[in-house]
Amino acid sequence: MTTVAVAGKGGVGKTVIAALLIKALSEKGVVLAIDADPSTNLNLALGLPLTETVGRVREDLTEDITKGSLPTGVSKQELLDMKIREALVESARIDLLAMGRPEGPGCYCAANHMLRLSIDQLAKSYDYTVIDCEAGMEHISRRTTRDIDILLIISDPTIRGVTAAARMKELMKELRTRTGKIYLAVNRVKDGLPKEIGEAINKSGLNLIAIIPEDPNIAPLEVKGAPLVELPPDSPLQSGVREIVTKLGL
Amino acid sequence: MAGMFPVDVGPQYEGEAIRKADFYVEFGGPDVKSKFELVTLKTMNEVEHEKIEVVGPDIPELTEGGSYPLGILIDVAGSEIEKEMEPVFERRIHLYANYIEGFWHMAQRNDIWMRLHKNSYKKGLNSLKEIGKILIFLYTSEIPIIEKISTTFITDEKKVEEFLPKALEVYKARDERLKGIREEDVEEFYSCSLCQSFAPTHICIATPERVANCGAINWFDGRAAYKLDPEGPVQEVKKGECLDPIRGEYSGCNELAVVKSLRSYDRVYLHSAFEHPHTSCGCFQAICFYIPEADAFGIVHRDFVGNTVMDVPFSTMAGQTSGGRQVEGSLGIALEYLRSPKFLQADGGLYRVVWMPKEIKERYKEATPQDLYDKIATEEDVTNADELVDFLKRVGHPWVKGEVELPV
Numbered sequence: 001m002t003t004v005a006v007a008g009k010g011g012v013g014k015t016v017i018a019a020l021l022i023k024a025l026s027e028k029g030v031v032l033a034i035d036a037d038p039s040t041n042l043n044l045a046l047g048l049p050l051t052e053t054v055g056r057v058r059e060d061l062t063e064d065i066t067k068g069s070l071p072t073g074v075s076k077q078e079l080l081d082m083k084i085r086e087a088l089v090e091s092a093r094i095d096l097l098a099m100g101r102p103e104g105p106g107c108y109c110a111a112n113h114m115l116r117l118s119i120d121q122l123a124k125s126y127d128y129t130v131i132d133c134e135a136g137m138e139h140i141s142r143r144t145t146r147d148i149d150i151l152l153i154i155s156d157p158t159i160r161g162v163t164a165a166a167r168m169k170e171l172m173k174e175l176r177t178r179t180g181k182i183y184l185a186v187n188r189v190k191d192g193l194p195k196e197i198g199e200a201i202n203k204s205g206l207n208l209i210a211i212i213p214e215d216p217n218i219a220p221l222e223v224k225g226a227p228l229v230e231l232p233p234d235s236p237l238q239s240g241v242r243e244i245v246t247k248l249g250l
Numbered sequence: 251m252a253g254m255f256p257v258d259v260g261p262q263y264e265g266e267a268i269r270k271a272d273f274y275v276e277f278g279g280p281d282v283k284s285k286f287e288l289v290t291l292k293t294m295n296e297v298e299h300e301k302i303e304v305v306g307p308d309i310p311e312l313t314e315g316g317s318y319p320l321g322i323l324i325d326v327a328g329s330e331i332e333k334e335m336e337p338v339f340e341r342r343i344h345l346y347a348n349y350i351e352g353f354w355h356m357a358q359r360n361d362i363w364m365r366l367h368k369n370s371y372k373k374g375l376n377s378l379k380e381i382g383k384i385l386i387f388l389y390t391s392e393i394p395i396i397e398k399i400s401t402t403f404i405t406d407e408k409k410v411e412e413f414l415p416k417a418l419e420v421y422k423a424r425d426e427r428l429k430g431i432r433e434e435d436v437e438e439f440y441s442c443s444l445c446q447s448f449a450p451t452h453i454c455i456a457t458p459e460r461v462a463n464c465g466a467i468n469w470f471d472g473r474a475a476y477k478l479d480p481e482g483p484v485q486e487v488k489k490g491e492c493l494d495p496i497r498g499e500y501s502g503c504n505e506l507a508v509v510k511s512l513r514s515y516d517r518v519y520l521h522s523a524f525e526h527p528h529t530s531c532g533c534f535q536a537i538c539f540y541i542p543e544a545d546a547f548g549i550v551h552r553d554f555v556g557n558t559v560m561d562v563p564f565s566t567m568a569g570q571t572s573g574g575r576q577v578e579g580s581l582g583i584a585l586e587y588l589r590s591p592k593f594l595q596a597d598g599g600l601y602r603v604v605w606m607p608k609e610i611k612e613r614y615k616e617a618t619p620q621d622l623y624d625k626i627a628t629e630e631d632v633t634n635a636d637e638l639v640d641f642l643k644r645v646g647h648p649w650v651k652g653e654v655e656l657p658v
Contacts, residue, residue, distance in 0.1 A: 068586050071425050073470065076471050077471065077474055086279075095269065113444055124267075125267035
């Protein structure tokens with residue numbers, strides 16, 4: 001059981017890489033995909049429908065608590081386990097759980113703690129868990145998602161991208177979550193990695209695992225709204241993700 | 251148990267989940283409306299021991315990959331069994347069903363969800379009667395006071411629907427009975443330290459008559475959480491000796507307070523806002539605040555916009571209340587605590603409450619004594635303490651009239 005989190009600032013191709021990684025791992029085992037970035041729609045990239053989100057489940061629970069309408073004889077943890085299970089989108093080798101929006105005002109300590117237990121329990125029955133994180137890594141900082149073995153940070157070949165990636169690495173350290181290894185993949189590279197970017201990566205101490213060329217096959221899929229996992233097998237992104245899977249020993 | 255049944259049975263299968271791609275059939279779950287499970291205590295004559303009945307189509311008659319209705323009725327008899335044990339026995343369905351290799355059971359009551367793995371179906375677990383045999387075996391070998399037991403699996407949708415209202419009535423009656431549990435009836439309370447990241451000296455105590463400040467953990471949730479994760483943030487507290495039944499002071503809670511508050515306080519009154527009040531994290535749903543002009547209390551909840559009768563909003567009061575200190579006359583509470591018979595019982599209870607936001611007053615109308623309801627002011631009646639005092643005199647609030655006696 002291995003948990004991989006994919007993170008990166010907007011526009012670097014994080015979600016397509018997460019989707020391709022999920023697809024690649026699904027050929028080796030069953031995968032739990034967690035969409036922890038409400039703005040990117042991992043489900044569309046994977047070609048899966050979307051029903052309920054964890055955020056909605058949590059809001060409903062909090063509302064029911066406030067109304068006092070929950071049955072006394074059933075524990076909230078058990079109700080939550082059931083609701084999380086219901087929110088799961090199940091397909092042949094990949095199941096998807098969407099985290100939805102982060103919480104509003106009020107106290108969610110107990111709700112988030114219960115969520116974490118539910119999601120941890122759920123993830124136990126999968127060979128791989130892949131989390132598509134938003135840049136602030138809200139769900140990791142609030143510990144609503146599980147501890148991760150591998151953090152894969154995606155950047156574009158820009159100083160801003162590399163700086164953001166370095167900041168995410170620092171954030172993970174500050175959060176003191178149990179993270180195994182942290183890697184960087186640079187995506188959308190045209191004509192090789194610029195020297196300045198290579199130097200910035202070296203300086204940041206980030207461990208570069210892959211350089212992925214700009215993929216010309218993405219745009220036509222995006223125009224059609226087709227699942228991004230339908231990229232041709234020889235597409236640069238597909239090759240890049242295969243390289244990552246091999247290097248990570250997954 | 252090898253050889254007794256078509257598949258293996260044991261606790262090692264408990265955590266095993268069955269994915270959609272792997273199940274032969276599923277019962278209940280989000281796509282099925284008609285579902286329930288119910289254990290009923292009957293007399294010895296009413297139960298035919300080890301009888302297993304399937305009403306409606308059995309597994310071989312169902313289409314592979316489908317989701318189907320199911321009602322599980324388990325009748326038990328035994329001279330030592332008491333009515334109160336029914337829900338305890340009923341929870342064992344979840345436990346025992348999950349002991350079965352390639353069978354998955356989730357939730358309870360009318361929320362159940364079960365899946366049968368394709369491989370176990372192939373191995374011969376191809377009838378609900380086989381499931382029944384295993385359940386009966388586990389019940390009788392693990393609970394010796396069960397002298398007779400029978401099970402009925404109803405898969406006929408109409409018959410499940412016919413029976414469902416009866417089951418719902420039983421669940422409702424159980425909940426009502428649970429709501430009636432008092433602190434005197436139990437030996438254990440539960441503590442929760444989840445908020446210590448915000449308030450390191452705060453420790454929350456949940457009793458049958460006091461919900462944790464956030465409203466999310468009542469005594470039953472505490473019990474479930476502790477059972478699930480004995481090393482987790484929710485711990486069992488032996489209540490110990492009751493030192494003051496009116497204020498709600500227990501030796502067990504005091505001992506816990508010393509340890510968990512890093513020695514910043516050593517006594518806790520669970521049901522008073524004075525002297526040694528329960529601490530507040532930052533997560534409480536509402537604040538119960540003392541109004542000196544009326545010598546009484548106001549309640550304000552987190553969602554209330556604008557100023558309270560004290561001329562300050564919730565957020566200002568929250569700053570004064572929170573942080574894990576004992577602040578006399580300023581108590582972070584769960585709204586459900588308003589329904590507790592012990593709500594601030596040492597200070598006069600609900601009869602000492604004189605101001606609430608209209609929304610809360612309406613939501614807790616049925617929990618408020620009839621002779622009190624119209625005498626509690628809201629933001630629509632008064633905007634400051636002077637107006638409040640006039641209002642209370644005008645309507646004749648029982649506390650202001652001196653009609654409320656504090657318990658001794």
